[in-house]
Every structure is written in C-alpha cells, then in structure tokens.
Amino acid sequence: MNDKQLVAQHAANLVEDGMVVGLGTGSTANYFIEALAHRYTSEGLKVTTVSSSYISAIKAREVGLPLLAMEQISKLDIYVDGADEVTPSLALLKGRGSDLVREKLLARASAEFIVLVDQSKLVSRIGEKYAIPIEVMPFAWQLVQASLQAQGAIGELRPNASKDGLAMTSHGSLVLEMTFDAKLSSSELNIILNNTPGIVEHGIFEGLAGTVLIAHEGKIETRLA
Ligand code: 5RP
Numbered sequence: 358m359n360d361k362q363l364v365a366q367h368a369a370n371l372v373e374d375g376m377v378v379g380l381g382t383g384s385t386a387n388y389f390i391e392a393l394a395h396r397y398t399s400e401g402l403k404v405t406t407v408s409s410s411y412i413s414a415i416k417a418r419e420v421g422l423p424l425l426a427m428e429q430i431s432k433l434d435i436y437v438d439g440a441d442e443v444t445p446s447l448a449l450l451k452g453r454g455s456d457l458v459r460e461k462l463l464a465r466a467s468a469e470f471i472v473l474v475d476q477s478k479l480v481s482r483i484g485e486k487y488a489i490p491i492e493v494m495p496f497a498w499q500l501v502q503a504s505l506q507a508q509g510a511i512g513e514l515r516p517n518a519s520k521d522g523l524a525m526t527s528h529g530s531l532v533l534e535m536t537f538d539a540k541l542s543s544s545e546l547n548i549i550l551n552n553t554p555g556i557v558e559h560g561i562f563e564g565l566a567g568t569v570l571i572a573h574e575g576k577i578e579t580r581l582a
Contacts (some may be wrong), residue, residue: 360475360572361439365389367570367577368437368471369396374403377430379463380417381438382410382454385473389437394420407433409463410456411527427459436467440562440569441487442480443472447569447582448543450483452490452560455526461558464565472566476573483543483561488512488534489550490560497555498531504553510535530557 358366365388372378372393380390390413396402398421406422407430408414417424438460442450449472451460464470480486493501498514505512512535515524524532537546547563550556569580 360574361385361473362388362392363575364473364475364570364572364577366392368473369393371471372396372402372404372435376404376434377425377432378404378406379433379436379438379467380406380408380413380422381436381463382413382456382460383439385439386413386437387416389473390416390422391420394422397422407463409438409459410454412454427462431466433463433467435469435471436463437471437473438464440472440474440478440566441560442483442485443474443478443566443569443571444480444483444543446543447472447566447580448483448564449562449566450487450489450560451562452532453487455492455524455532457490457492457558457560458526458528458530461562461565464562469567470565472569474569474571476571479571482539483546484537484539488536489546490515491533491535491550492526492530492557492559493533494555494557495529495531498533501553501555502533502535505533505535505537505549508537508549510537512536
C-alpha cells in the first residue's frame with residue numbers, strides 16, 4: 358500500500374453510517390472512493406455520495422456507490438479530497454484538475470473537510486511549487502490577466518494537456534495559471550482573487566480545511582485547523 362492509499366484508507370474508516378460524503382478529484386481521492394466502496398459493499402456501511410467532478414462520479418458509479426447530483430443536496434457531513442500544496446496554517450492550493458468550482462462548493466458546504474496528502478505536498482507558502490489556477494469567464498480572461506499583472510502577477514492561459522488549444526473546465530471556464538510575488542500571504546492572495554471581477558473560482562482554499570492527514574513512509578500525521 359503506498360502513502361496515498363494509506364491515507365485514503367484511514368479517511369474511509371472515519372466515515373459513519375448515514376453520512377452524506379463528498380468525493381474529491383485526483384489520484385488520492387480515487388483511492389478514497391475505492392476504500393469507501395469497499396466498506397459499503399463488505400460492511401454494509403450506509404452512505405450517500407456527491408461528486409466534485411464528472412470523473413469522480415464515473416469512478417463512484419463504477420465501484421457501486423450511491424451517488425446524488427449536487428443539485429440534490431444542501432449540506433454534507435464530510436468532504437474528502439487531495440491538494441497540491443498545504444501550508445503550515447493549512448491553507449491549500451488545489452485545482453491541477455479542472456473542477457475548482459465544485460470542489461470549493463463541497464468543501465464549504467461540508468461539516469468537515471478532510472484533506473489527504475503525502476509529505477511531498479507540504480510547502481512553506483502557497484505558490485511555492487505551482488502557479489495558482491484561476492478559472493475565468495472566457496470573455497474576461499484578458500481583463501483578468503491584465504488586472505492581476507497590474508498587481509505584479511505573471512502567467513498565461515492553461516494549455517490543453519491532451520490536444521492543441523486551451524484547457525476548458527467542465528462548465529466552460531478558461532484557466533489562467535498565475536504566479537504572484539512570494540511576499541503575498543495566502544489570505545492576501547485570497548482577497549485579491551475574490552475581489553477580481555471575471556474570476557469564477559480560484560485554487561486557494563483558505564480557512565476551509567478542518568483536518569489534514571499527511572502520510573509519510575507508512576505513517577499518518579493528523580493536523581487540525
Ligand atoms: C484536483 C485537485 C487534486 O485534489 C490535487 O491536484 C491532488 O491530486 P492528487 O491526489 O492526484 O495528487 O485539487 O483539482
């Protein structure tokens with residue numbers, strides 16, 4: 358069992374009968390979906406799930422988990438997802454996939470947001486390893502880019518990973534990937550991005566993580582917000 362599987366298994370064991378469980382997106386979230394499905398089928402654990410992406414919804418259906426559409430829920434008990442960066446204050450960078458809107462909606466609506474990472478995701482500041490993904494309305498991308506450049510950021514639209522052209526989210530946003538002055542804190546960046554018109558959502562998850570489970574060489578460390 359690798360570190361991602363270990364931490365996913367640990368999180369699946371935290372799910373209780375009757376819970377509505379939010380399913381994140383990515384390789385760690387996939388392991389969680391598998392571990393939860395195992396408890397559902399082998400123990401008869403009663404759960405309902407809601408997914409943060411089409412890809413995780415397909416996975417949940419494949420493994421037989423009961424799945425609700427996001428339109429059918431107004432709150433959930435637990436949301437479990439991975440992250441790309443985690444700071445000492447438990448600010449997160451997410452969104453190397455293209456499902457930030459659903460991910461942040463579920464993280465915010467959940468009574469408990471549990472983040473699963475291995476030690477490679479720990480950073481001293483947001484933006485240390487990756488540019489910040491910023492979903493923009495397609496017609497607004499140049500204005501958003503110019504506004505952020507005026508505040509010292511640099512970056513371009515995300516290219517499509519598998520074919521020519523630009524990456525587009527499942528609901529039709531383009532994604533800017535911007536790098537900011539390293540002196541800006543995650544809360545300052547969060548405020549700048551929340552206050553820029555044309556941005557649909559961005560990858561900084563500030564004050565949302567409740568528990569971060571960090572796997573390293575077969576052991577799990579728990580950090581609480
Ligand atoms: C997708 C995400 C993922 O949770 C993040 O990229 C981590 O992925 P992985 O578990 O594959 O390392 O934010 O938008």
